[in-house]
Amino acid sequence: MMSEELKKIFLAGLGAVAITAEKSKQIVDELVKKGELTLEQGKQLNEELKHDACDKIKKHVTVNVTHEWDGAGISEAISKMTSEELANLKADIARREKALQEPEVESDGED
Structure with a gap:
């Protein structure tokens, strides 16, 4: 069914965003640990990365759900x-x- 395929595509995109956010947090945490960023700078950078990812999704992803009713x-x-x-x-x-x-x-x- 078409709606199931769209649901799977949407969930895959959502998963990709979650993984990206998690990886960016790990990178920021490593930089903080090495002393290359302060903790506050790391938190701010992580928030900016999350915000940018959400903006890109909103800009490039359109979900249209249609129902074939029986x-x-x-x-x-x-x-x-x-x-x-x-x-x-x-x-x-x-x-x-x-x-x-x-x-x-x-x-x-x-x-």
């Missing part, structure tokens, strides 16, 4: 709804049914 999928989704969500869905369906039953009235341009 009867079973719709039934499963409805079964997980709260009473309020179900009531809202029923009201929305009623509005759409009413709109479909009403003949379209063309505007004569006078408003």
Whole structure:
């Protein structure tokens, strides 16, 4: 199914970011240990690296999820709804049914 493949791709990207952040933290920690950076500089550099990684992901990653609904999928989704969500869905369906039953009235341009 397409959504499963997208989920796997998304999780792989997320894992890559986590590994990158972890490796950058290790490098910063080593530099601090060697005395090449102060502890405060190391913390700041690590935060900047995390922020940069998040910005790059936001800039270059777009996730579009589409659903191919079948009867079973719709039934499963409805079964997980709260009473309020179900009531809202029923009201929305009623509005759409009413709109479909009403003949379209063309505007004569006078408003």
